[in-house]
Amino acid sequence: MTNEPIEPRERAAAAVEPLPEGVDLASYGEGPREECGVVGIYAPGEDVATLTYFALYALQHRGQESAGIAVSDGRRLVVHKDMGLVNQVFRDTSLAALHGDLAIGHCRYSTTGASSWENAQPIYYETPTGGGIALGHNGNLVNTNELARKLDQPPRNDSELMAALLARDVDVSLEEAIVRTAPQLRGAYSVVVLDEQRIHAFRDPNGVRPLQIGRLPTGGWVVASESAALDIIGAVLVRDVEPGEVVSIDGNGLRSQRFAEATPTFCLFEWVYLARPDHRQDDRSVLYARRNMGRQLAREAPVDADIVIPVPEAGRDAAAGYAAEAALPFADGLVKNRYVGRTFIQPTQSLRQLGIRLKLSPVREVVEGRRLVVVDDSIVRGNTARQLVAMLRSAGAAEVHMRITSPPIANPCYYGIDMASRAELIGADLDVEAIREFLDADSLHYISLDGLIDATPDDRSQLCTACFTGDYPIPVPGEQEQLAQIRFDFSDDTAG
Ligand code: SF4
CATH class of the missing domain: 3.60.20.10 (Aminohydrolase, N-terminal nucleophile (Ntn) domain)
Known part of the structure; x- marks a missing residue:
């Protein structure tokens, strides 16, 4: 067995996973x-x-x-x-x-x-x-x-x-x-x-x-x-x-x-991802809070890089905040194929091999040869982020530094957000370094919970943080039993 370095493009080809059979295109590659x-x-x-x-x-x-x-x-x-x-x-x-x-x-x-x-x-x-x-x-x-x-x-x-x-x-x-x-x-x-x-x-x-x-x-x-x-x-x-x-x-x-x-106990994740950027809550626009999250990330996790790019759409305002705080250029290095999810046409088997490319396209002129800071709102199962890193490498990125505007999601939401079960959440059982390795990113940093809360106008006592902390403000019958039963098995990771 040889131990030769793997070319970025080969690594990318190996990591991009096909679209699962029968998957709902509208939701594929989306967050919670x-x-x-x-x-x-x-x-x-x-x-x-x-x-x-x-x-x-x-x-x-x-x-x-x-x-x-x-x-x-x-x-x-x-x-x-x-x-x-x-x-x-x-x-x-x-x-x-x-x-x-x-x-x-x-x-x-x-x-x-x-x-x-x-x-x-x-x-x-x-x-x-x-x-x-x-x-x-x-x-x-x-x-x-x-x-x-x-x-x-x-x-x-x-x-x-x-x-x-x-x-x-x-x-x-x-x-x-x-x-x-x-x-x-x-x-x-x-x-x-x-x-x-x-x-x-x-x-x-x-x-x-x-x-x-x-x-x-x-x-x-x-x-x-x-x-x-x-x-x-x-x-x-x-x-x-x-x-x-x-x-x-x-x-x-x-x-x-x-x-x-x-x-x-307002949902903290509404600030991160769910609400529209122009939504106003507690006298502050969501857009303004997301810019703050990006600035906070730049202070918590600076990195030698050439350019900041968002994962559209929810990562956009935070990426702008990161770029401003770090005095780095901001550019659209990924374009969302906005209407692909609106089609009733099911992709053929060969199209399925394209995986995440059906939803996002890299802009080669922006990413090629550059050290990228990539700002996204969350990582749920990890597969989409892993494919994203692979796709950017395949488009010629020199380095990919992932910056996430929420802490690791380690617990399911019982209050109306479909995230995944605890067994599917990559943040439930792997530490940040193990997740970075899985993504094949050059670096990975999640915003701290305190930093995230500071970016909103709310106090910690007024927020639900359960998917990050496991501290459910409204008791969920059976939650403790579920927690004890489930073990994370990452060896058979097939989730989308
Ligand atoms: S667990 Fe709480 S913070 Fe997380 S998505 Fe649900 S309501 Fe929002």
């Missing part, structure tokens, strides 16, 4: 996936269905499997939903059929319940009195089994479970039913609910997922997962729906009730 985006609009006299459509457009990154809108004209609810992106589900004709003064909308990526039309939202649920409610949920409940025992019919998912629990309370208004029911729910939930007359929006006491209130210039009200959904329809951000608060909107304006004390 958000579960959902929600919106609710009360705007009498306006085309609420079309306003909701555009607001959903701005939330498309939060869920790309299905989309739906429910509208009420004051007497009757109508729901239109289907599998696909917002612009695939709705046409002029389908929007024109949705008449009313109030609407809710939802875009979904499933982490509980199958990816199917039945599980697409808004969920419609008939009440025993002959009315109906429509519900859209962003988050994930952790006590679904316990709650499902209260129902005669097993629900298909945690969102239907909520709708069923709310619909049982026939003797009180929907607003009161929420105040009664919400304290029984455990987990993350930012929810919009529509009945014939009103929109209600409520958020779990920890406020894990965002939910904001805006005002339209015409006086109407909007609630939405992110401020970008308010901006796109000309609404002005008023405030957050507070953790533990329910707001109800109708012709009398907006009313608020509290169903629980607020114990805020």
Whole structure:
């Protein structure tokens, strides 16, 4: 057996893995996936269905499997939903059929319940009195089994479970039913609910997922997962729906009730990756926080390099921050093949061999012969990052220094983000040096947890950091047992 040095191109060819059979191209090579985006609009006299459509457009990154809108004209609810992106589900004709003064909308990526039309939202649920409610949920409940025992019919998912629990309370208004029911729910939930007359929006006491209130210039009200959904329809951000608060909107304006004390632990990963850069949370834009993360990384892990490049899209603002702090040039060394995931054409076997190249292309003029700092938001299983390093070497990079704007992800998320199981997380069992070796990078540095938190406007006590620290702010039944059982086996690593 010889021990000759391996040429970068050969190393690259060996490391780039084919696309797995039947893989969803839209998600291949992406980071952790958000579960959902929600919106609710009360705007009498306006085309609420079309306003909701555009607001959903701005939330498309939060869920790309299905989309739906429910509208009420004051007497009757109508729901239109289907599998696909917002612009695939709705046409002029389908929007024109949705008449009313109030609407809710939802875009979904499933982490509980199958990816199917039945599980697409808004969920419609008939009440025993002959009315109906429509519900859209962003988050994930952790006590679904316990709650499902209260129902005669097993629900298909945690969102239907909520709708069923709310619909049982026939003797009180929907607003009161929420105040009664919400304290029984455990987990993350930012929810919009529509009945014939009103929109209600409520958020779990920890406020894990965002939910904001805006005002339209015409006086109407909007609630939405992110401020970008308010901006796109000309609404002005008023405030957050507070953790533990329910707001109800109708012709009398907006009313608020509290169903629980607020114990805020906002998802730290929304700052790193999930939210759009133009989303504003706690008076700061996500873009500004991500720039800070990049600057912090440059201070924590400087390196002799020629150029800083982002892994598009979430790494872009942090890479700009790193380059500014390190006084290095910034350039797009990787281009995202933005629409490849939107195709319904399955790649052939020979195309599958291209692996990550189907999603990202290196720009040879930028990377060739250069020592690169490559800024990305996270490493989940490690396979995508390994292929990325190989692809950059294959394009002629002299050195590849990976800089990551989150600490190692060592624990799964139970609050609405699909990351992978603990057994699949490379950060769960390997130290940073072992991960660097696996990636075949020249250096690897993850931002420190303190450095990351300092880049946001929040205090540590106000944030969920569970996927990094294992410190779950909302107890997850069975989590400790899972932790004890699972051992990481990296010898058979086939995850995407
Ligand atoms: S576990 Fe991670 S991704 Fe999930 S809510 Fe907490 S910080 Fe966010």
